[in-house]
Amino acid sequence: MDKYFNSVYITNSIPKLLPYLIVTFMVVGLSVLFGTLLGFILAVAKIRKGKIAKKIANGYTTALRCTPSIVLLFLTYYGIPAVAKVFGIDLDHVDKTVFVIIAFSLMFAAAMCEVIRTAYESVDKGQFEAAISVGLSDIQAYVTIVLPQAFVVALPNIGNSLLALIKEGALAYTIGLIDIMGKANLIIAANMNAHALEIYIGLSIIYWVVSIVIEQLFLKLEKVLSKGKQVIKIT
Amino acid sequence: MLNYKFLVDTFFVALSGAPTAILITIVSLLIATPLGFLFALVRINEVKILKRFVQVYISFVRGTPMIVQIFIIYNSVPLILATIFTKLDIKINIYDVNPIWYAFIVFSLNTIAILSEVFRSALGTVSKGQLEAAQSVGLTNVQAYAKIIIPQALVVALPNICTATTNLIKGTSLGYAMSLKEINLRAKVAANVGYNYVEAYIDIFLVYLIICSIVEYGFKLYEKRLRTYKVVSA
Numbered sequence: 240m241d242k243y244f245n246s247v248y249i250t251n252s253i254p255k256l257l258p259y260l261i262v263t264f265m266v267v268g269l270s271v272l273f274g275t276l277l278g279f280i281l282a283v284a285k286i287r288k289g290k291i292a293k294k295i296a297n298g299y300t301t302a303l304r305c306t307p308s309i310v311l312l313f314l315t316y317y318g319i320p321a322v323a324k325v326f327g328i329d330l331d332h333v334d335k336t337v338f339v340i341i342a343f344s345l346m347f348a349a350a351m352c353e354v355i356r357t358a359y360e361s362v363d364k365g366q367f368e369a370a371i372s373v374g375l376s377d378i379q380a381y382v383t384i385v386l387p388q389a390f391v392v393a394l395p396n397i398g399n400s401l402l403a404l405i406k407e408g409a410l411a412y413t414i415g416l417i418d419i420m421g422k423a424n425l426i427i428a429a430n431m432n433a434h435a436l437e438i439y440i441g442l443s444i445i446y447w448v449v450s451i452v453i454e455q456l457f458l459k460l461e462k463v464l465s466k467g468k469q470v471i472k473i474t
Numbered sequence: 475m476l477n478y479k480f481l482v483d484t485f486f487v488a489l490s491g492a493p494t495a496i497l498i499t500i501v502s503l504l505i506a507t508p509l510g511f512l513f514a515l516v517r518i519n520e521v522k523i524l525k526r527f528v529q530v531y532i533s534f535v536r537g538t539p540m541i542v543q544i545f546i547i548y549n550s551v552p553l554i555l556a557t558i559f560t561k562l563d564i565k566i567n568i569y570d571v572n573p574i575w576y577a578f579i580v581f582s583l584n585t586i587a588i589l590s591e592v593f594r595s596a597l598g599t600v601s602k603g604q605l606e607a608a609q610s611v612g613l614t615n616v617q618a619y620a621k622i623i624i625p626q627a628l629v630v631a632l633p634n635i636c637t638a639t640t641n642l643i644k645g646t647s648l649g650y651a652m653s654l655k656e657i658n659l660r661a662k663v664a665a666n667v668g669y670n671y672v673e674a675y676i677d678i679f680l681v682y683l684i685i686c687s688i689v690e691y692g693f694k695l696y697e698k699r700l701r702t703y704k705v706v707s708a
Contacts, residue, residue, distance in 0.1 A: 244553065301687070302683060304640065304686070305640065305644075305682055305683045305685075305686035305687060305690075306644070306679055306682055306683065307644035307645070307647035307648075307658070307682060308644075309647050309648065309658065310647060310658065310675055310678050310679050310682060311679075313671065313675045314672075314675045314676070314679060317671040317672045317675060318672050318675065318676075321672045402536075402537075405539075406538065406539040406540070407539070408539075409539035409541050409542060410539075410541060410648075420539070420541070420542070435545070435549045436546065436549040436550050436553065439542055439545045439546045439549060440546060442542055443534075443538040443542045443543070443546060446537060446538045446539060446542060447533070447534055447537040447538050449537075450533075450536070450537030450538070451533065451537060454537075
């Protein structure tokens with residue numbers, strides 16, 4: 240067994256992989272940014288009365304929920320340049336990272352749309368009406384009364400979606416992005432496929448730690464933010 | 475711009491991978507449901523050493539990407555099996571093993587963790603009084619769970635079980651990493667010949683969309699049926 244498995248490779252691989260965590264975080268960060276924006280638009284479309292917009296938003300979330308991220312990744316990677324070519328735009332030399340970010344933004348938007356919608360609906364309508372009745376404008380009422388309450392409700396779901404995004408992000412290596420997963424595969428290839436197991440274990444430890452840290456951060460944040468929340472007890 | 479003939483042909487190629495994906499999903503669910511339930515019970519009843527193990531296990535599965543789990547299993551199980559086989563002098567070449575067996579292992583292990591969390595939260599929604607009431611009328615613990623607790627918890631758990639199932643189906647698309655001939659790999663291989671990747675991935679997308687939509691619809695119908703028995707207290 241010694242010949243095949245040597246735990247030294249695990250400890251050696253971790254420092255080699257860690258610098259590439261920045262690439263992973265950059266992709267995730269940008270996807271969160273664009274995904275949240277798009278998700279917000281979709282959520283508004285679902286909440287508002289407009290029938291066509293609602294249908295489109297519903298169709299979008301259903302389709303994205305049913306698509307494996309690896310399929311979405313390749314669909315954007317091959318599909319967007321193909322569509323652009325029809326309009327005479329050459330996207331062949333665009334960096335792969337862009338397509339990765341587009342794919343994961345699209346995916347995260349579908350998740351965030353549902354998160355935002357359910358959080359918004361969880362805030363009692365009376366809160367908004369009460370805010371209006373004391374003289375706040377619509378925007379003030381949303382920003383100071385509805386949003387802070389909705390945010391607390393949304394927080395655990397945002398955390399889950401973020402963790403899912405980080406994990407799905409590992410698939411970006413399939414189109415050649417050198418993030419932490421891509422680097423692990425490069426190391427393995429450089430070793431002539433020997434000791435792949437140890438390097439994947441090292442990789443999994445990094446992902447595990449990142450997930451635990453983010454999970455704990457969200458739990459802390461939730462605790463801090465829900466401090467002002469008063470639960471009305473019905474006796 | 476699209477090669478429509480290829481698009482139609484490859485759709486059926488991709489569809490031919492669907493039985494593999496569905497088989498893996500069903501086998502994984504069959505293995506994971508009882509074990510996941512057991513794990514949930516371990517955490518609820520705080521069984522001492524086991525509880526720690528279950529916690530670490532669930533945390534690991536949920537904290538690492540599925541693709542990394544696949545690579546770990548795919549690289550370690552043959553090693554372990556080879557050692558066992560040589561020790562016991564069994565002459566089976568582990569490299570001839572159908573990758574579907576590895577897929578069963580990976581996806582079952584993954585689903586156990588996911589389902590155990592689903593069951594745990596669902597069981598938490600059933601009030602303790604229900605169990606006590608069942609015991610007080612003379613039911614055994616097993617009877618109480620089978621007749622009183624589980625039917626109630628199932629209604630709550632169903633949407634999450636549905637999500638877990640669709641995620642599992644989507645997860646099988648990673649079977650290509652184990653050279654498993656499922657939807658994704660079949661269409662991709664067909665596309666390799668003429669670089670028709672756009673068409674191939676549209677087909678893969680459609681096949682998953684169809685399968686997942688059917689599964690979601692089925693769960694919705696089942697949920698409706700279960701809910702009819704639920705009395706909503708005002």
